[in-house]
Amino acid sequence: MNxxxxxxxxxxxxxxxxxxxxxxxxxxxxxxxxxxxxxxxxIMKYGVMKTPALVIDEQVKVMGKVAKTDEIKKLIQK
Incomplete structure (x- = not known):
């Protein structure tokens, strides 16, 4: 996973x-x-207009906010 x-x-x-x-x-x-x-x-290659952004396996999952650790864990496990 990247x-x-x-x-x-x-x-x-x-x-x-x-x-x-x-x-x-x-x-x-x-x-x-x-x-x-x-x-x-x-950054622009991902179509992100607001940072910070989180990309998991080349898919933008979060944009324009700081995701909490628990939220990131849920995104990773999907």
Missing amino acids: IKVLGTGCTNCKKLEANAKEAVKELGLDNVTIEKVEDIPS
Whole structure:
């Protein structure tokens, strides 16, 4: 599984990244990569207009808000 956190490095983007890492840790997953994407052209490829955004396996799951750890865990398990 590949998780991407899209954002330019703002406080909310960093919090979303931390929540994603915590969700993966709490689920005990070891086959997950978490990548931070900060460059605007790459973010735009996903059609994201508001950051932060969370992408799981190339599908935008959250946009324009900081998802809580429990919400991210549910998205990962789907």
